[in-house]
Amino acid sequence: MPxxxxxxxxxxxxxxxxxxxxxxxxxxxxxxxxxxxxxxxIDALGFIPHAGARSIRRRRTNVxxxxxxxxxxxxxxxxxxxxxxxxxxxxxxxxxVLLLSTEDGVQAIREVTAGSLVDGVILMxxxxxxxxxxxxxxxxxxxxxxxxxxxxxxxxxxxFDFAAAGALEATNLMDQxxxxxxxxxxxxxxxxxxLGFAVTARDAVLRTVRDAGGTATWVSTGGSRxxxxxxxxxxxxxxxxxxxxxxxxxTALPTVLDRLRELGRHVPRDxxxxxxxxxxxxxxxxxPVSNVDLPSGEMARTSFAMLLEILDGGTxxxxxxxxxxxxxxxxAAPRR
Amino acid sequence: MPxxxxxxxxxxxxxxxxxxxxxxxxxxxxxxxxxxxxxxxIDALGFIPHAGARSIRRRRTNVxxxxxxxxxxxxxxxxxxxxxxxxxxxxxxxxxVLLLSTEDGVQAIREVTAGSLVDGVILMxxxxxxxxxxxxxxxxxxxxxxxxxxxxxxxxxxxFDFAAAGALEATNLMDQxxxxxxxxxxxxxxxxxxLGFAVTARDAVLRTVRDAGGTATWVSTGGSRxxxxxxxxxxxxxxxxxxxxxxxxxTALPTVLDRLRELGRHVPRDxxxxxxxxxxxxxxxxxPVSNVDLPSGEMARTSFAMLLEILDGGTxxxxxxxxxxxxxxxxAAPRR
DNA sequence: TTGAAAGCGTTACCAT
DNA sequence: ATGGTAACGCTTTCAA
Numbered sequence: 001m002p003x004x005x006x007x008x009x010x011x012x013x014x015x016x017x018x019x020x021x022x023x024x025x026x027x028x029x030x031x032x033x034x035x036x037x038x039x040x041x042i043d044a045l046g047f048i049p050h051a052g053a054r055s056i057r058r059r060r061t062n063v064x065x066x067x068x069x070x071x072x073x074x075x076x077x078x079x080x081x082x083x084x085x086x087x088x089x090x091x092x093x094x095x096x097v098l099l100l101s102t103e104d105g106v107q108a109i110r111e112v113t114a115g116s117l118v119d120g121v122i123l124m125x126x127x128x129x130x131x132x133x134x135x136x137x138x139x140x141x142x143x144x145x146x147x148x149x150x151x152x153x154x155x156x157x158x159x160f161d162f163a164a165a166g167a168l169e170a171t172n173l174m175d176q177x178x179x180x181x182x183x184x185x186x187x188x189x190x191x192x193x194x195l196g197f198a199v200t201a202r203d204a205v206l207r208t209v210r211d212a213g214g215t216a217t218w219v220s221t222g223g224s225r226x227x228x229x230x231x232x233x234x235x236x237x238x239x240x241x242x243x244x245x246x247x248x249x250x251t252a253l254p255t256v257l258d259r260l261r262e263l264g265r266h267v268p269r270d271x272x273x274x275x276x277x278x279x280x281x282x283x284x285x286x287x288p289v290s291n292v293d294l295p296s297g298e299m300a301r302t303s304f305a306m307l308l309e310i311l312d313g314g315t316x317x318x319x320x321x322x323x324x325x326x327x328x329x330x331x332a333a334p335r336r
Numbered sequence: 337m338p339x340x341x342x343x344x345x346x347x348x349x350x351x352x353x354x355x356x357x358x359x360x361x362x363x364x365x366x367x368x369x370x371x372x373x374x375x376x377x378i379d380a381l382g383f384i385p386h387a388g389a390r391s392i393r394r395r396r397t398n399v400x401x402x403x404x405x406x407x408x409x410x411x412x413x414x415x416x417x418x419x420x421x422x423x424x425x426x427x428x429x430x431x432x433v434l435l436l437s438t439e440d441g442v443q444a445i446r447e448v449t450a451g452s453l454v455d456g457v458i459l460m461x462x463x464x465x466x467x468x469x470x471x472x473x474x475x476x477x478x479x480x481x482x483x484x485x486x487x488x489x490x491x492x493x494x495x496f497d498f499a500a501a502g503a504l505e506a507t508n509l510m511d512q513x514x515x516x517x518x519x520x521x522x523x524x525x526x527x528x529x530x531l532g533f534a535v536t537a538r539d540a541v542l543r544t545v546r547d548a549g550g551t552a553t554w555v556s557t558g559g560s561r562x563x564x565x566x567x568x569x570x571x572x573x574x575x576x577x578x579x580x581x582x583x584x585x586x587t588a589l590p591t592v593l594d595r596l597r598e599l600g601r602h603v604p605r606d607x608x609x610x611x612x613x614x615x616x617x618x619x620x621x622x623x624p625v626s627n628v629d630l631p632s633g634e635m636a637r638t639s640f641a642m643l644l645e646i647l648d649g650g651t652x653x654x655x656x657x658x659x660x661x662x663x664x665x666x667x668a669a670p671r672r
Numbered sequence: 673t674t675g676a677a678a679g680c681g682t683t684a685c686c687a688t
Numbered sequence: 689a690t691g692g693t694a695a696c697g698c699t700t701t702c703a704a
Contacts, residue, residue, distance in 0.1 A: 003450060005681060016691045021683055028684095031689060048450035052397065053681035055388035056696045063434070063453075068420075076416050084404075087437040091444065096453065098399070099435045101423040108427065114339060114384035116697095117399075117432065225594065225622060258561065258594075284560060341697060352675045357699055364700095367673060389697035392680045452681095 004045040013041035024049065055116065064090065064307060065118040067100040067109070067132065069125035078250070078278060078296050079124070085300030086122065093308065095119075106131045113141045120307045122146065126157075127195065142310040144303045148196045156310065158303050158319045162197050162276075165292045165323035166204025169246045169274045172290075172325060174212045177333045178244035178272060181209045182235045183218035184256060185248050191220055198248070201276055205246050215239060223251040225259075232259050243271055243334040247289070250277035257285055268332035279326065288328040295321060340381040349377035360385065391452065400426065400643060401454040403436040403445070403468065405461035414586070414614060414632050415460070421636030422458065429644065431455075442467045449477045456643045458482065462493075463531065478646040480639045484532045492646065494639050494655045498533050498612075501628045501659035502540025505582045505610045508626075508661055510548045513669045514580035514608060517545045518571045519554035520592060521584050527556055534584070537612055541582050551575060559587035561595075568595050579607055579670040583625070586613035593621055604668035615662065624664040631657060 023038040120142035136143040145157040209216035217239040221231035275291040282291035306316040346353045359374040391397045456478035472479040481493040545552035553575040557567035611627040618627035642652040
């Protein structure tokens with residue numbers, strides 16, 4: 001069966017094309033009988049309106065662009081979950097998702113926006129000085145930005161509250177009586193590049209601990225076993241009295257726990273551990289680790305909802321997803 | 337500056353809209369002077385043709401749909417790399433990529449195909465009895481299928497040659513003199529679901545070893561440390577004389593190596609190890625492991641090229657990517 | 673070498 | 689309650 005057009009449906013149902021169009025859009029009253037016949041014809045022919053033709057009339061494509069992060073290397077799992085959640089949210093609203101990679105990012109954005117291929121754009125994990133942000137800002141194109149870019153922007157943005165998350169984890173350890181806290185962060189390049197989430201969370205942990213009169217020390221770490229071993233050694237050399245650990249590196253987390261075991265440091269008897277990591281990672285560790293979740297699903301749903309609000313003419317507030325701490329038994333009072 | 341249309345460009349350049357169109361398409365000779373003026377106007381106005389309007393005339397959208405696998409849980413890294421490679425290939429051809437998740441898969445495919453939203457479809461990791469395959473087959477819609485579904489299909493497909501890969505790894509170990517070979521595969525659910533890549537590779541290893549007069553044993557394993565420990569224990573209980581290991585599970589690979597070390601089995605002195613895993617995983621292990629690569633980049637490029645061939649009216653052959661073995665020193669002759 | 677105008681499939685205004 | 693038709697932005701035939 002060839003592709004069907006609205007004229008085919010009209011002929012099949014014995015009505016005009018405008019009637020079919022109105023049945024589809026609901027933009028004017030249709031008698032029950034006519035509606036029934038038209039819908040039957042649509043079903044029989046498997047008619048689906050031509051997206052391009054529709055888009056030139058409606059000035060809507062029902063497609064949104066999702067622009068991937070600049071550095072897809074790390075955090076693949078979190079990102080993939082985010083993408084899947086966006087897809088899911090989009091489908092619920094009858095929208096489709098066009099995926100844009102970073103290579104040639106500005107040109108791709110130009111094409112899809114000026115070419116009326118998409119109605120809006122979601123930018124994942126923006127860094128400082130992102131040319132795409134500047135372009136979209138200047139175009140005034142419906143856009144939601146994930147993350148917190150260096151220079152302030154006018155585009156609506158959404159981010160996880162990494163500062164509050166760091167403070168929450170630090171406070172939890174201090175409340176239990178820990179005074180010497182270690183922070184194990186992402187790879188050193190992440191800090192070198194000044195990526196907001198890494199720097200913000202670390203600084204919040206350090207400040208919270210020190211403000212409460214504790215001692216805070218930090219190291220970055222790669223994901224490999226050797227990296228983790230070296231980083232932990234460095235950390236305990238810097239402060240041998242550490243009894244509480246905040247691990248902000250979901251890749252390294254299981255290896256950190258392994259290494260602690262090898263070092264003869266029992267969790268939580270000798271050292272308490274909390275993580276800033278997806279629930280799935282924290283839960284499946286041995287032992288499970290109390291954590292602040294990285295709620296990629298919630299962030300995806302919220303950012304999509306914000307984009308819809310913009311498309312409806314609204315101007316959503318920048319939103320900041322608050323952290324919540326999940327207790328899993330890896331934190332206890334320090335031995336004295 | 338508002339969005340520009342072809343009429344704006346024509347006015348700006350002092351020519352007709354058809355002339356602008358012909359400059360854009362190159363479908364008829366244009367005087368050098370006119371071309372220069374028109375191109376200058378296009379640049380000045382930042383004009384990009386309306387994708388929808390273009391698509392109804394050209395009967396081409398320059399968008400392809402990429403349908404994600406049914407089970408996005410495992411192998412996220414490999415899949416993400418595949419997606420990125422598809423994006424990259426698409427951009428080189430000036431095409432865009434619409435991402436489809438599996439939920440509501442058939443309806444989504446219906447919409448984008450019958451709605452003329454995309455020119456073609458790439459289906460990732462098809463399993464047995466995939467309703468999307470049946471639909472696309474029946475529609476005769478340009479499609480490339482990844483993987484090897486159970487029942488034979490008429491759609492062009494592409495797959496990595498897991499049988500040859502398994503045989504290659506087994507042969508390599510046998511050639512070195514190993515006679516007792518163990519195969520460590522994916523999670524048990526993977527086999528339960530009869531996923532082609534897992535079953536095919538395993539069977540090829542087992543058959544190759546046995547045909548050559550050796551003893552072959554296999555286990556499945558999850559990714560966690562406890563799973564790996566348990567699986568290896570089971571494997572060596574089944575055959576204590578194993579001296580060669582084929583690991584077909586990139587997630588578990590580093591943990592397998594750790595565990596072997598803990599068990600006091602040196603690689604390659606006590607046990608030789610080869611992996612069916614992405615180069616990146618095999619290379620970064622301690623020690624690096626000789627491996628057959630999972631060439632997701634190559635598969636992405638090839639499948640995209642096949643889709644282009646279909647769109648050009650061709651009928652590409654099903655293709656089967658041959659394995660290559662990369663030696664990294666983790667295989668040696670067994671001690672005697 | 674260039675322009676005018678028809679037509680792609682859909683929507684929405686103007687009729688009846 | 690329904691139909692005819694102009695218009696959306698572009699490509700391509702027809703004409704000059």
